[in-house]
Amino acid sequence: MAQYTRVSGIVGLITLQNPPVNALSAAVRQGIVDKVETALSDPKVKSVVICGQNGIFCGGADIKEFGPKMSGPPLIPMIHAIEAANKPVVAAIEGSALGGGLELALGCHYRIAHSKARLGLPEVTLGLLPAAGGSQRLPRLIGVPAALDLITTGRHVTAAEALQLGIVDQVTDNNTVDAAVKFALSVAGQSLDARRISTYPCPQPSHLDALFEEVMQKVRQSARGAMAPVACVQAVRAAATLPYTQGLEREKELMATLFTSGQARALQYIFFAQRAVGRWRMPSGAGWDTSKHRPVNKAAVIGLGTMGQGITVALAQTGLSVVAIETQEKQLMKAKQAVSSTLERGAKRRGVAPPLDRISYSQNIQAVADVDLVIEAVFEDMGLKMEVFQQLSAVCKPGTVLCTNTSALDMDQLASETPNPELVVGMHFFSPAHVMKLLEVVYGPRSSPQAVATAMQLGKKMGKASVVVGNCRGFVGNRMLMPYSEQAFFLLEEGATPELVDRALEEFGFSMGLFRMSDLAGLDVGWRVRKSAGLAEPREASGQSARIRKGYRYSPIADLICEQGRFGQKTGSGWYQYDKPGSRVARSDPWLHSFLEQYRARHGLVARSIDHQEVLERCLYAMINEGFRILEDGIAAGPEDIDVIYVFGYGWPRHRGGPMFYASMVGLAKVLERLEHYHQAHPDVPYLQPCSLLKRLVASGSPPVHRWREVIKKLHSQL
Numbered sequence: 018m019a020q021y022t023r024v025s026g027i028v029g030l031i032t033l034q035n036p037p038v039n040a041l042s043a044a045v046r047q048g049i050v051d052k053v054e055t056a057l058s059d060p061k062v063k064s065v066v067i068c069g070q071n072g073i074f075c076g077g078a079d080i081k082e083f084g085p086k087m088s089g090p091p092l093i094p095m096i097h098a099i100e101a102a103n104k105p106v107v108a109a110i111e112g113s114a115l116g117g118g119l120e121l122a123l124g125c126h127y128r129i130a131h132s133k134a135r136l137g138l139p140e141v142t143l144g145l146l147p148a149a150g151g152s153q154r155l156p157r158l159i160g161v162p163a164a165l166d167l168i169t170t171g172r173h174v175t176a177a178e179a180l181q182l183g184i185v186d187q188v189t190d191n192n193t194v195d196a197a198v199k200f201a202l203s204v205a206g207q208s209l210d211a212r213r214i215s216t217y218p219c220p221q222p223s224h225l226d227a228l229f230e231e232v233m234q235k236v237r238q239s240a241r242g243a244m245a246p247v248a249c250v251q252a253v254r255a256a257a258t259l260p261y262t263q264g265l266e267r268e269k270e271l272m273a274t275l276f277t278s279g280q281a282r283a284l285q286y287i288f289f290a291q292r293a294v295g296r297w298r299m300p301s302g303a304g305w306d307t308s309k310h311r312p313v314n315k316a317a318v319i320g321l322g323t324m325g326q327g328i329t330v331a332l333a334q335t336g337l338s339v340v341a342i343e344t345q346e347k348q349l350m351k352a353k354q355a356v357s358s359t360l361e362r363g364a365k366r367r368g369v370a371p372p373l374d375r376i377s378y379s380q381n382i383q384a385v386a387d388v389d390l391v392i393e394a395v396f397e398d399m400g401l402k403m404e405v406f407q408q409l410s411a412v413c414k415p416g417t418v419l420c421t422n423t424s425a426l427d428m429d430q431l432a433s434e435t436p437n438p439e440l441v442v443g444m445h446f447f448s449p450a451h452v453m454k455l456l457e458v459v460y461g462p463r464s465s466p467q468a469v470a471t472a473m474q475l476g477k478k479m480g481k482a483s484v485v486v487g488n489c490r491g492f493v494g495n496r497m498l499m500p501y502s503e504q505a506f507f508l509l510e511e512g513a514t515p516e517l518v519d520r521a522l523e524e525f526g527f528s529m530g531l532f533r534m535s536d537l538a539g540l541d542v543g544w545r546v547r548k549s550a551g552l553a554e555p556r557e558a559s560g561q562s563a564r565i566r567k568g569y570r571y572s573p574i575a576d577l578i579c580e581q582g583r584f585g586q587k588t589g590s591g592w593y594q595y596d597k598p599g600s601r602v603a604r605s606d607p608w609l610h611s612f613l614e615q616y617r618a619r620h621g622l623v624a625r626s627i628d629h630q631e632v633l634e635r636c637l638y639a640m641i642n643e644g645f646r647i648l649e650d651g652i653a654a655g656p657e658d659i660d661v662i663y664v665f666g667y668g669w670p671r672h673r674g675g676p677m678f679y680a681s682m683v684g685l686a687k688v689l690e691r692l693e694h695y696h697q698a699h700p701d702v703p704y705l706q707p708c709s710l711l712k713r714l715v716a717s718g719s720p721p722v723h724r725w726r727e728v729i730k731k732l733h734s735q736l
């Protein structure tokens with residue numbers, strides 16, 4: 018909807034009204050069409066201002082209304098009518114002007130923004146392009162290179178940058194609508210000939226073809242199979258090479274392909290999933306809407322290894338006071354230097370002062386006495402962690418939330434070491450913690466909703482995609498990684514190479530294949546986990562029994578690699594070889610290939626030809642199957658939680674929407690059928706045995722992913 022009033026005698030003020038972000042729903046578009054007509058036909062009105070209610074101009078087209086049948090007036094003619102008006106129309110931009118919101122503003126003759134406003138064309142992140150004329154007007158206004166940057170990345174710019182680029186005409190620190198009305202009064206009656214962006218010639222950069230070729234190459238490389246960034250480049254090229262109306266036709270054509278694509282569905286699903294995970298709930302029924310967080314102004318980090326350093330940086334960058342504890346003096350000094358230089362580099366990039374003085378370093382745990390929250394990040398050793406938790410319980414002020422960053426240990430066992438287990442939760446960061454967006458917030462049976470709410474609130478403040486999960490081995494992310502990597506090891510035994518498996522996964526869209534990823538993370542991490550689970554015992558590496566553990570198929574290949582001291586990039590070799598320890602360029606390793614041949618010969622295995630489809634089906638479906646078990650066990654509340662974890666923490670291609678969404682796109686019946694097929698071929702691999710929730714979903718007609726929670730709820734109520 019839109020409201021119309023007349024202000025200062027001659028200015029028609031149109032206010033978009035569609036909380037919370039004034040998205041351009043059918044009703045809002047109808048409102049704009051009607052109110053613009055009213056303003057233009059009122060002889061007393063000499064100029065018009067368009068603004069949004071509640072401090073936000075407009076979050077763009079209403080994504081919830083996207084579908085095969087769209088009602089209401091279309092955006093393009095609506096914006097054209099504004100641009101063609103014979104009275105000046107001024108956009109008063111507060112909060113955000115994004116997507117269709119900015120396109121609407123670009124149709125206005127002038128744009129006034131509040132200094133805190135953010136502007137952008139983020140359609141590409143939803144699998145779309147700015148198809149309400151944005152891809153044609155923006156390059157005409159700010160030039161091709163700047164428009165390409167904004168449209169292909171979808172990044173939001175500040176009002177200051179928008180002014181510098183020429184997107185807005187004025188920035189104000191005061192009331193934006195008042196400033197826009199004043200501006201509208203000052204331009205009333207002036208000629209608008211030079212203010213209609215669609216009539217501008219598109220500035221022609223030198224070497225146009227070379228520029229587009231270079232950008233297209235860059236975009237294709239980073240898009241990893243995503244269609245929208247490529248279409249965005251094509252649309253901007255149309256702006257640079259065609260008259261406006263033809264460019265608009267091209268924009269429409271490209272949008273038609275994207276709009277109905279699976280990729281757009283996946284990306285829009287992830288947009289809503291990211292928000293849905295914020296509405297967390299524990300099995301007790303307590304959740305985001307019933308639990309109040311404790312304020313956290315001062316936090317402590319215990320243990321300043323790589324993880325602790327990253328967490329310290331992230332907390333300081335969030336504006337918190339941080340007490341950083343490390344008992345070893347040498348490590349403390351090393352960590353202080355590393356944290357300071359990371360903060361300095363980050364601050365330089367952002368043009369701000371580094372928040373070095375927010376951190377105090379100490380070797381003495383007594384220094385945490387007055388903090389509101391502690392994050393323990395010491396070595397993954399239960400004995401050591403228990404000792405730390407006992408000390409924390411004695412030192413911290415009452416009510417301090419105690420968090421562990423463990424990725425593999427039982428956080429409930431740790432909680433049992435404290436007199437207040439309700440204050441204990443897991444905050445599982447991903448390395449490097451100041452860069453990676455994912456945070457798993459882990460609750461145990463005794464964690465209080467308030468402690469969970471506090472960790473979630475802190476995660477939000479830190480800009481993390483924070484997901485509440487239950488306590489189990491590996492939580493959600495690492496638990497699903499187990500069957501995924503297990504299948505990859507089996508594929509090596511059966512004839513694949515790390516290169517083949519990685520190529521299949523990277524062509525699917527993963528930022529890195531499994532073997533390149535493990536070389537980066539360090540192979541010793543998984544080796545330690547397998548050892549502590551009693552799997553990677555040193556055994557006679559030959560014969561049938563070497564490939565069976567606890568009665569099931571097991572591949573000792575990764576353990577044997579580790580026994581050679583090949584821990585990945587840091588040692589200069591792992592699944593690949595590197596020029597020197599720490600170098601990042603993975604090269605195919607003849608040693609590894611002959612090791613695999615010898616291994617197969619020793620175990621009487623005959624290599625067969627394995628194609629990409631089998632790699633994907635076995636690795637991904639085994640992982641997805643575990644995802645269904647996680648849902649069945651109630652460790653994740655819904656498929657959105659799993660998908661957000663995989664997209665933000667494990668390099669799952671965003672345009673495929675996360676593993677559970679992907680399963681729904683492939684078809685649950687097909688996933689079930691392939692799992693049954695592979696389980697029949699490998700009956701000694703329990704991860705391939707289809708989970709009963711998957712069977713139940715298929716039996717209930719494979720409902721769409723947003724309806725799985727109903728089936729899960731029913732399942733739990735029957736248990």
Ligand SMILES: CC(C)(COP(=O)(O)OP(=O)(O)OC[C@H]1O[C@@H](n2cnc3c(N)ncnc32)[C@H](O)[C@@H]1OP(=O)(O)O)[C@@H](O)C(=O)NCCC(=O)NCCSC(=O)C[C@@H](O)CCCCCCCCCCCCC(=O)O
Nearest residue numbers: 040076077078079080081116117139147148149273276292
């Ligand atoms: C705006 C934000 C920055 C605000 O952030 P904040 O943190 O304050 O709040 P939240 O993010 O939590 O959001 C609050 C709440 O609002 C919901 N929401 C946000 N934005 C939208 C939206 N655009 N639509 C609907 N709902 C929205 C959000 O989900 C939250 O609710 P929830 O219940 O989930 O908690 C931030 O929200 C943000 O970044 N928003 C998204 C901004 C964005 O990406 N905008 C672009 C939208 S796409 C667009 O504008 C497209 C246009 O360019 C062109 C459209 C043309 C359409 C033409 C269609 C014809 C296609 C032809 C096909 C032909 C096919 C055929 O031939 O058949």
